[in-house]
Amino acid sequence: MDESQAELVQDHPIVSSGSTPSASNGGTQQTPEELVARAIAPVKREFLRPPPVRPSSSSSTTNKDDAVTDAKDKPAQSALDKEKKSKRQLKRERRQQQKSALSICPEVARTGDVSTCPYNDKCRFSHDVEAFMALKADDLEGKCPFISDDEPCPYGLACRFSKTHRSGVSVGNANTRRKGSEVNGLSKDVQKLLWKNKMKFPKADAKLKALGLLGPANSKSKNLVDKEVDQLDSNDCHVNNENGCVDLTNDIDVKGDISAKIEEEDAVNETSANDEHPPPLKKPKCATEKCCPGRAEDESVGEKVVSDSSIEPEIQVAADTIHPETERSLKLHPRERKIIDFREKLYLAPLTTVGNLPFRRVCKFLGADVTCGEMAMCTNLLQGQASEWALLRRHSSEDLFGVQICGAYADTVTRAVELVDQECVVDFIDINMGCPIDIVVNKGAGSALLTKPMRMKGIIEAASGTTDKHLTVKVRTAYFEGKNRVHSLIADIGGWGASAVTIHGRSRQQRYSKLADWEYIYECARKAPDALQVLGNGDIFSYLDWNKHKADCPELSSCMIARGALVKPWIFTEIKEQRHWDISSGERLNILMDFARFGLEHWGSDTKGVETTRRFLLEWLSYTCRYIPVGLLDVIPQRLNWRPPSYFGRDDLETLMASDSAADWIRISEMLLGKVPDGFTFAPKHKSNAYDRAENG
Structure with a gap:
C-alpha cells in the first residue's frame, strides 16, 4: 500500500469512525443499512483495505515538526507551479516549437517528399525529415487506425503506428478520411464570412422582426444602423423579382425594431446586452449584381445568406425556392414538423x-x-x-x-x-x-x-x-x-x-x-x-x-x-x-480500448492526436473510478451519492481502476496509448466535493 492510498483509508469515514472494525480498536461492524444511511458504499468486508498503523506517541512530535517544515515549503512550490504565463510568452513558446524539427510540415509528413509542400522555403514548419525521425517518439503497439485496403494513412511519417504501414508513405488526407464517417464540419468560406460579420440571417431576422426582438440594444449601434438606412435610401436598389433582386429594407424595419429592442433590453440588463449582442446589421445586398452595378466591387468579401451556404443538396434546393420576404408566411405548423418520439x-x-x-x-x-x-x-x-x-x-x-x-x-x-x-x-x-x-x-x-x-x-x-x-x-x-x-x-x-x-x-x-x-x-x-x-x-x-x-x-x-x-x-x-x-475488469479495459481507438480516428494518430486522446481519456477515468463492481457490494445496486471506501478489487486491474489517484489513471492510459511525455501532469477539469483527490501520485 503506497502513502497516498494509506492517507485515503485513514481519512475515510469507515476507517476513522469509532465504530469501524479493526484488530487494533476492537470496534463493532456497521451494518450495510447503517452505511447506506450515511451514503457510504457497503463494500463487503473481505475487500476492504485494513486501516493504516497509526504512529506511536514517541514519534508524533518528530512527525509534526516534519509536517510543519513541509507545509512551509509547499506554498512556494505551488505558487511556482501555478504561475501563469503571459500571452507573449506563450506565443514565443509556440513559435519556438514550430521551429523545432518535431513540427514537421503536414504535407511533407504525408508524402515523405519535401518538394510537395506548396510554401517551400516560406513554410513555417520544418522540412527536415531525418531530424524529425531522430526525435520522433517511439511507435505505439497495435495497428494504425487509418490503414485500409483502399487508402493510406493521412499522417504518414508523423503517425505513431508508421511501422504498420504496408508500402511506404503515400498521399492521404485526414479531412477526406474523416468525411466518410463524420459530418457537421465548418467550411472555410462560411468561417471567413462569420469572422468578417458578412453572414446574413434572413429567416432569423424576419422572425425576430415579427416578434419585435430584432436589433442591438445600445445607442451606438442604433446610430450606426440609422446611418446605414439613410445611405440605402439614396441607393437605386429596388424590388425586382424578375431579376432576382430583393430590397430587404422593405421587409425589415430596422429603425423601429431597434427602438423596441432598446426599450426592452434597457429594462432587463443594459450591460449584459453590450457583451452578448452581435455587431449591428450590415447593409442589405442585392441577390443579383446586375441590378446595382458597382456595389459588389466595393465589398472585399461578399455578404452571404445562411440559407445559401448549406452543405446538404436537399437543404440548398429548399433555400433556393423560398425568398426571405415570404419566410414568415411559410412557417410550418407544429403538426407538420418532423416529430421525434422520445418514449422508451x-x-x-x-x-x-x-x-x-x-x-x-x-x-x-x-x-x-x-x-x-x-x-x-x-x-x-x-x-x-x-x-x-x-x-x-x-x-x-x-x-x-x-x-x-x-x-x-x-x-x-x-x-x-x-x-x-x-x-x-x-x-x-x-x-x-x-x-x-x-x-x-x-x-x-x-x-x-x-x-x-x-x-x-x-x-x-x-x-x-x-x-x-x-x-x-x-x-x-x-x-x-x-x-x-x-x-x-x-x-x-x-x-x-x-x-x-x-x-x-x-x-x-x-x-x-x-x-x-x-x-x-x-x-x-x-x-x-x-x-x-x-x-x-x-x-x-x-x-x-x-x-x-x-x-x-x-x-x-x-x-x-x-x-x-x-x-x-x-x-x-x-x-x-x-x-x-x-462487468469484469477485462471487459472494462476493452471499453477503454474502444474509446482510445475512436479517439485516434477522431483526433488523429500523430503525437498531437495521441495526447489529445489521452487527455480526454483521463477526464473520463476521473469518473469511472467511482464505479464499484456489483460482486463487491453487500447491497445492490450502487447509488450515485455513495462514497466508496478504500478497497481491493478481485484482481490487480480492478484494484487499479478503483483508485482515485491521477497517477493510476495515467498508468491505465499508458496501457492503451504508450508512455506519457516527460513532465506530463494531469488534473481533471470537473472536481466533486466527494472525489477531490487528483494528485499525480
Whole structure:
C-alpha cells in the first residue's frame, strides 16, 4: 500500500469512525443499512483495505515538526507551479516549437517528399525529415487506425503506428478520411464570412422582426444602423423579382425594431446586452449584381445568406425556392414538423468535456438510442470559432442526434439556430436553459433564464419559428433552492414552440448536492400539455431507477442519463437487458480500448492526436473510478451519492481502476496509448466535493 492510498483509508469515514472494525480498536461492524444511511458504499468486508498503523506517541512530535517544515515549503512550490504565463510568452513558446524539427510540415509528413509542400522555403514548419525521425517518439503497439485496403494513412511519417504501414508513405488526407464517417464540419468560406460579420440571417431576422426582438440594444449601434438606412435610401436598389433582386429594407424595419429592442433590453440588463449582442446589421445586398452595378466591387468579401451556404443538396434546393420576404408566411405548423418520439428511448445527456464524439460512439455501441453534442455557446458559433464548431460534429453511427446550444438573448440564439440548421445535419436542436456554471449564468444564459420567463418566451418562439427541426429545451427546477417555478411555465413552454422539455430535478443553487427531486418532475409531467414531451433527469444509475421513474409517472416520455453514463457507460446495456451487469475488469479495459481507438480516428494518430486522446481519456477515468463492481457490494445496486471506501478489487486491474489517484489513471492510459511525455501532469477539469483527490501520485 503506497502513502497516498494509506492517507485515503485513514481519512475515510469507515476507517476513522469509532465504530469501524479493526484488530487494533476492537470496534463493532456497521451494518450495510447503517452505511447506506450515511451514503457510504457497503463494500463487503473481505475487500476492504485494513486501516493504516497509526504512529506511536514517541514519534508524533518528530512527525509534526516534519509536517510543519513541509507545509512551509509547499506554498512556494505551488505558487511556482501555478504561475501563469503571459500571452507573449506563450506565443514565443509556440513559435519556438514550430521551429523545432518535431513540427514537421503536414504535407511533407504525408508524402515523405519535401518538394510537395506548396510554401517551400516560406513554410513555417520544418522540412527536415531525418531530424524529425531522430526525435520522433517511439511507435505505439497495435495497428494504425487509418490503414485500409483502399487508402493510406493521412499522417504518414508523423503517425505513431508508421511501422504498420504496408508500402511506404503515400498521399492521404485526414479531412477526406474523416468525411466518410463524420459530418457537421465548418467550411472555410462560411468561417471567413462569420469572422468578417458578412453572414446574413434572413429567416432569423424576419422572425425576430415579427416578434419585435430584432436589433442591438445600445445607442451606438442604433446610430450606426440609422446611418446605414439613410445611405440605402439614396441607393437605386429596388424590388425586382424578375431579376432576382430583393430590397430587404422593405421587409425589415430596422429603425423601429431597434427602438423596441432598446426599450426592452434597457429594462432587463443594459450591460449584459453590450457583451452578448452581435455587431449591428450590415447593409442589405442585392441577390443579383446586375441590378446595382458597382456595389459588389466595393465589398472585399461578399455578404452571404445562411440559407445559401448549406452543405446538404436537399437543404440548398429548399433555400433556393423560398425568398426571405415570404419566410414568415411559410412557417410550418407544429403538426407538420418532423416529430421525434422520445418514449422508451435511452437518451445520453450532453456532457461537457467528456461527452465528446468518441465517448458517444462507445455509448452507442453499448445501447444508447439518442445522443446529443456538448453544449456550444451561440456567440462563439456566430464568431466562427473552430473549437466551438467541433462540438457539433456527428458520427455516422449516431442515427438520432441533436446539438445543444446556449445563449442569453433571442437574436443570438435564433441566428445560431438558423446557422446550425443550414450548415449541420441534425435531428433536433436543444436549447440549454439550465446550465449552472458561473461563467454562463453571469452572462444571462443557462439557468439564469429561469428568472426571466419573458426572455425564455422570446428565445423559444423565435428559435422554433426559424427552423423546422425538432426544438427541445433543458431546464432545472428553479434558480433558487425551494422556489420551484417550472410547473408554472410547463404549459407555456409547449405553447411557445418547444416539442420536448428535459427537467433536471435540481435547482441551480443546489448544483449537484442532494438527490434529484423526482416528485417535482412527475408534477410537471402531469401538468404538461399532450403535445409536449417531458423527460426527467437526475441520479439514474441502474435499470431499477429507470423502471421506477417510468412506472411512477406514465406521463413521463423518457429519462435522460448523464453522470450514470460517465461512471458506467454500460448502463444502457443493463436497462435494455434488465439486469445488473457484474462487468469484469477485462471487459472494462476493452471499453477503454474502444474509446482510445475512436479517439485516434477522431483526433488523429500523430503525437498531437495521441495526447489529445489521452487527455480526454483521463477526464473520463476521473469518473469511472467511482464505479464499484456489483460482486463487491453487500447491497445492490450502487447509488450515485455513495462514497466508496478504500478497497481491493478481485484482481490487480480492478484494484487499479478503483483508485482515485491521477497517477493510476495515467498508468491505465499508458496501457492503451504508450508512455506519457516527460513532465506530463494531469488534473481533471470537473472536481466533486466527494472525489477531490487528483494528485499525480
